[in-house]
Amino acid sequence: MIRTILFLITLGVFIPAPSSWGLTLASHPGMKVEEGLVFEPLCPQKRSTPKAPDEYLNRVNPLEPTERNIFAGQTLFHFDAVPGPCRVCHGISGNGLSILLRKLTPSPRNFTCAQAMDSLPDGQLFWIIQNGSPGTAMPAFKGLADEQIWQLIHYIRHFSEKHSSEPSY
Numbered sequence: 001m002i003r004t005i006l007f008l009i010t011l012g013v014f015i016p017a018p019s020s021w022g023l024t025l026a027s028h029p030g031m032k033v034e035e036g037l038v039f040e041p042l043c044p045q046k047r048s049t050p051k052a053p054d055e056y057l058n059r060v061n062p063l064e065p066t067e068r069n070i071f072a073g074q075t076l077f078h079f080d081a082v083p084g085p086c087r088v089c090h091g092i093s094g095n096g097l098s099i100l101l102r103k104l105t106p107s108p109r110n111f112t113c114a115q116a117m118d119s120l121p122d123g124q125l126f127w128i129i130q131n132g133s134p135g136t137a138m139p140a141f142k143g144l145a146d147e148q149i150w151q152l153i154h155y156i157r158h159f160s161e162k163h164s165s166e167p168s169y
């Protein structure tokens, strides 16, 4: 009997728990208790990220959004950034609905939300990517060259640009 149950579990066949146990709901992938029952990108999103120092806030991206720069940003976002690729938290579509969504409070920024992203200057994004957001899961990416951070910024901005000809993922 035990062997059969173990076998079924290996196959991914789970015995549904009665909803009165609370287990069925709690394991729903869309559930994030602190912010309500959501499985939609949060937009607008509550934001309490520290403000960059003035000398950063005034900086604008010095790089052109060329194919090469966007591609470099895209590669860092999805694979190469250390300590961890951005997509692990911000999601493959940049909307913050990653596999870690339920674990992280505050939630990772939703880059597809133009309402939020349009009000954030390039220099703010630069500062947070370089230094992290203390007390949250957003780490400091100290090992990235300035050029790489600006390439990432071109890439993450494409998520909120409606008529973008840039990559759609």
Ligand code: HEC
Residues within 6 Å of the ligand: 047, 048, 049, 050, 076, 077, 081, 084, 085, 086, 087, 088, 089, 090, 104, 106, 107, 108, 109, 120, 124, 125, 128, 129, 133, 136, 137, 138, 139, 141, 152, 156
């Ligand atoms: C381990 C999870 C994690 C990883 C990896 C991660 N982020 Fe974040 N990021 C977060 C969280 C959580 C927040 C929200 C922080 C807050 O609200 O202060 C955030 C916020 C941000 C913001 C918002 C800044 C602002 O002022 O609102 C930017 C930009 C950002 N991340 C860019 C990146 C980039 C680029 C990468 C990869 C190089 C990356 N993140 C990797 C979790 C992560």
